[in-house]
Amino acid sequence: MRFTLLVLAGLLCCSFADARQEPPADSASAPPVSRPPRGPSEKAAWAALLITNTACVTYSTTYGIGFPGALSFLGPGNHPNRYAADLLDAELAAGVKNGYTYSYTPGREVNGIVPSYTIRADPIEPAQPDSLHFWTDQSGIVRSSVSAEGIDVAQSEAAVEYDLSRIRTACVLYFRRYQTGYPQDLSLLGPSDNPNPNAAGLLDADLSTGSKDGYIFKYDAGTMRAGSIPSYVVHAFPAKRGQPGTKHYYMDATGVIRANALTPANATDPPIVSAILPPRAAGSRDQFPATERDPSVASPPASASTPPPPGPLRIRVSGAVAQAKLIVQVQPVYPPLARQARIEGTVALHVIIAKDGTMQQIEVRSGPPLLVTAAVEAVKQWRYKPTLLQDIPVEVETFIDVTFKLGPPPKSGSPDPNKPQ
Numbered sequence: 001m002r003f004t005l006l007v008l009a010g011l012l013c014c015s016f017a018d019a020r021q022e023p024p025a026d027s028a029s030a031p032p033v034s035r036p037p038r039g040p041s042e043k044a045a046w047a048a049l050l051i052t053n054t055a056c057v058t059y060s061t062t063y064g065i066g067f068p069g070a071l072s073f074l075g076p077g078n079h080p081n082r083y084a085a086d087l088l089d090a091e092l093a094a095g096v097k098n099g100y101t102y103s104y105t106p107g108r109e110v111n112g113i114v115p116s117y118t119i120r121a122d123p124i125e126p127a128q129p130d131s132l133h134f135w136t137d138q139s140g141i142v143r144s145s146v147s148a149e150g151i152d153v154a155q156s157e158a159a160v161e162y163d164l165s166r167i168r169t170a171c172v173l174y175f176r177r178y179q180t181g182y183p184q185d186l187s188l189l190g191p192s193d194n195p196n197p198n199a200a201g202l203l204d205a206d207l208s209t210g211s212k213d214g215y216i217f218k219y220d221a222g223t224m225r226a227g228s229i230p231s232y233v234v235h236a237f238p239a240k241r242g243q244p245g246t247k248h249y250y251m252d253a254t255g256v257i258r259a260n261a262l263t264p265a266n267a268t269d270p271p272i273v274s275a276i277l278p279p280r281a282a283g284s285r286d287q288f289p290a291t292e293r294d295p296s297v298a299s300p301p302a303s304a305s306t307p308p309p310p311g312p313l314r315i316r317v318s319g320a321v322a323q324a325k326l327i328v329q330v331q332p333v334y335p336p337l338a339r340q341a342r343i344e345g346t347v348a349l350h351v352i353i354a355k356d357g358t359m360q361q362i363e364v365r366s367g368p369p370l371l372v373t374a375a376v377e378a379v380k381q382w383r384y385k386p387t388l389l390q391d392i393p394v395e396v397e398t399f400i401d402v403t404f405k406l407g408p409p410p411k412s413g414s415p416d417p418n419k420p421q
Helices: 039-063 090-094 148-177 319-323 336-340 369-379
Strands: 004-008 100-106 117-123 133-137 142-145 215-221 232-238 248-252 257-260 314-316 326-328 345-353 359-366 387-389 392-405
Touching: 039 090, 039 100, 039 117, 039 133, 039 142, 039 369, 117 148, 133 148, 148 215, 148 232, 148 248, 148 257, 319 392, 336 369, 345 369, 359 369, 369 392
Parallel strands: 004 392, 314 392
Antiparallel strands: 100 117, 117 133, 133 142, 215 232, 232 248, 248 257, 345 359, 345 392, 387 392
């Protein structure tokens, strides 16, 4: 069972200038936005990115090959197919619309799947010195900055967070495949035509050598015990301070990614809130081969001399069970553009709650594009009582529905209760 949060726009009488979250900057990656978008071009560019994100998810779930290889693949077509999916109009699919250029970059294909993408929108002729630049990726979050340099930082930091999640997955698969625990070095996860413990074929060449997306990745394996490595730590830091990224990252065998904006990150820093990839079509292939489907790979035997594989650090519960542990529930701001257009609907989220009760990951499953960002920004701030399994804190996977509902339209001659006063 999922739980629903009703947001009554009639009770929200804030002005557009006070709606700081519409659209927001992502606090985990982008510099703060000093103002909401102003003027038709900025508002249209922001809305166009939300529409394109929705089109990318639709493409992924329809064709089962991940995200499109080019923006043009989403353009008009009399008979929709993977090269003309008929999900965007001709202008937006061509990358120029409403005074903005849209640059789409697909992620590197893995096992026939395009697992990620980025889109940035830059003004063709800025109307003022602080014209907004926009950027988004497969998380569905639109980030913005008054400078192109700010978008460069956001793009690089989002990329390194995705890189760390790939290292996390690769380390778990390596642990399950071989008899030596986690890898001794990042290079052991690198590409190979014949995967083996010295070249597992789980990461691309750049990432396995420790340098990618403007960041350096330093991997430290734990002390070997009885022939097996039970832990690891990864530090990621900018190759050149401020260009393009600024944050430092830390991740260990728990899989939690932590960040520090000023100094090298460590286990005491707060976890990031990251978005995971949208669902793929039924029958589509995973980014990494699942060990459980590989009968040629044996799991390390459980014994006193070999550390056990990572245990069930995460459990799945219903929305009702999770709601009983909810202690901080931030109300979302009804987006002014959606309110003016009288857009209602439900944003369905798949979330993972960290062991300390903070929100660790948020996946947008469905929902009206104009309402998605407000829902995500509110749920990011929710807090839960930690869930214990045999007195051990565990992560919790659950579902949340955030429902936006407008009040009744005003009668003729009466003030609009849904309109800011």
